[in-house]
Structures are given as C-alpha cells and as structure tokens.
Amino acid sequence: GENVEQHPSTLSVQEGDSAVIKCTYSDSASNYFPWYKQELGKRPQLIIDIRSNVGEKKDQRIAVTLNKTAKHFSLHITETQPEDSAVYFCAAPTSGGSQGNLIFGKGTKLSVKP
Amino acid sequence: DTEVTQTPKHLVMGMTNKKSLKCEQHMGHRAMYWYKQKAKKPPELMFVYSYEKLSINESVPSRFSPECPNSSLLNLHLHALQPEDSALYLCASSQGRWANYGYTFGSGTRLTVV
Numbered sequence: 001g002e003n004v005e006q007h008p009s010t011l012s013v014q015e016g017d018s019a020v021i022k023c024t025y026s027d028s029a030s031n032y033f034p035w036y037k038q039e040l041g042k043r044p045q046l047i048i049d050i051r052s053n054v055g056e057k058k059d060q061r062i063a064v065t066l067n068k069t070a071k072h073f074s075l076h077i078t079e080t081q082p083e084d085s086a087v088y089f090c091a092a093p094t095s096g097g098s099q100g101n102l103i104f105g106k107g108t109k110l111s112v113k114p
Numbered sequence: 115d116t117e118v119t120q121t122p123k124h125l126v127m128g129m130t131n132k133k134s135l136k137c138e139q140h141m142g143h144r145a146m147y148w149y150k151q152k153a154k155k156p157p158e159l160m161f162v163y164s165y166e167k168l169s170i171n172e173s174v175p176s177r178f179s180p181e182c183p184n185s186s187l188l189n190l191h192l193h194a195l196q197p198e199d200s201a202l203y204l205c206a207s208s209q210g211r212w213a214n215y216g217y218t219f220g221s222g223t224r225l226t227v228v
Contacts, residue, residue, distance in 0.1 A: 031214070032213055032214035034216055034217075042221065043204065043219040043220060043221045043222060044157065044204070044217075044219045045219070046216050046217065046218070049214075049216060051214065089156055089157075091213075092213075093212070093213035094213070101147070101159050101162060101170065101213055102159075102213050102217060103159075104156035104157055105156060106155070106156055107154075107156050
C-alpha cells in the first residue's frame with residue numbers, strides 16, 4: 001500500500017516570505033495528490049490538487065509541483081500572510097492510480113509571523 | 115449546498131453511554147467517510163460507504179457502529195467507548211468512490227469520553 005512522508009513537521013516564516021512543504025510517496029502508480037489546509041479547530045479544506053499528467057499547477061499564491069520520477073510533490077506558498085498559518089496535510093490514494101482512499105501525511109504546522 | 119454538516123459539534127459521554135454522531139450532505143455525493151483525528155495527528159480512516167453500502171472497515175472496534183440510512187445521511191453509533199476514543203470525528207464525502215474526486219470534510223464532532 002501507499003506510504004506518504006511529509007517534511008518539515010513545523011515551518012516558521014516571516015510574512016511575505018515563501019514556504020515550501022514536501023511530500024514523498026511510495027507507490028509509483030499513484031496519480032492524484034491533494035493538499036489540505038486545517039486551521040486550528042476547523043475542518044481540513046482542499047486547497048489544491050494535482051494529477052500525474054501535469055508537473056505543476058498554480059492557483060494565485062499557491063502552487064503544487066510533482067516529480068513522478070523521484071516520487072515527490074511539493075506545496076509552494078508565495079507572499080505568505082498571517083492567515084496562511086495552519087496545518088497543511090498532503091495526501092495520496094491508498095491503492096494504485098487514483099483508486100482507494102486518501103492516506104494523509106503527518107502534517108506541517110506553518111506559522112507566518114507578521 | 116456545498117457543505118457537509120455534522121452534529122453535534124461537541125459531545126461529552128460516559129463510558130457506559132450510547133450516543134450517535136450525525137453527518138449530512140446534499141451535494142449528491144455517493145461516497146461518505148468517517149475519519150478519526152487525534153490532536154496534532156492526521157485524519158485516520160475508519161469507515162467508507164459507497165452507494166449506501168459499507169465498503170471499508172479499517173479494523174475499527176465494534177464499539178463504533180456506522181450506518182448509512184440514505185445517500186445523504188451517515189451516522190456513527192457509539193457505545194461503551196474508552197477515554198482513548200476521545201478525538202475529533204470527521205465526516206467527509208466525495209462525488210465518487212475513488213480518491214481523485216477529492217473530499218469535502220465536515221467541521222467534525224469533538225468527542226470527549228469521561
């Protein structure tokens with residue numbers, strides 16, 4: 001089955017700086033990779049996802065890159081703002097391709113200091 | 115309606131009590147999930163319902179009993195829980211059975227077992 005590792009576990013940046021969170025996965029057949037943001041006491045919310053037919057996807061200040069050869073994908077947040085402070089989880093399907101359920105990385109607590 | 119609604123938001127129960135958690139969505143999603151989330155940990159899958167049928171039970175103790183009365187509702191019946199079962203219980207739904215549809219999470223029920 002799939003195994004997802006996420007780094008770093010905590011990340012502190014100054015407002016306006018960029019933040020990068022990286023995840024590695026084990027199943028080369030996996031082809032769907034979402035990122036969820038969970039603010040304190042709130043629900044996880046899907047912020048961006050990528051499928052393996054593309055190498056990068058952007059949505060305003062957020063981007064995700066995928067390296068299928070190395071089996072890793074990364075979340076990039078530019079021009080960080082205090083409201084970006086949250087725990088971010090990467091995920092991948094538990095079975096090959098996009099099948100199965102989502103297994104989550106252990107999370108990265110991002111703190112953006114004003 | 116693009117939300118998953120969970121009730122109650124908070125629940126305190128004794129180890130001999132019987133209680134139920136409720137989850138509702140009106141997005142026409144045909145897969146629904148129960149996840150358990152402990153503090154500072156990622157969500158862990160408990161149950162998956164696909165087209166109102168239980169398709170996955172991740173070796174969850176029998177003191178947790180899921181029920182899917184119809185395509186919009188998902189219940190989790192609790193009986194004889196232990197203090198270590200205290201956690202945030204998240205319901206999620208997705209358009210289809212496979213992971214690449216993305217999940218919409220509810221706000222969760224914060225359960226405390228005393």
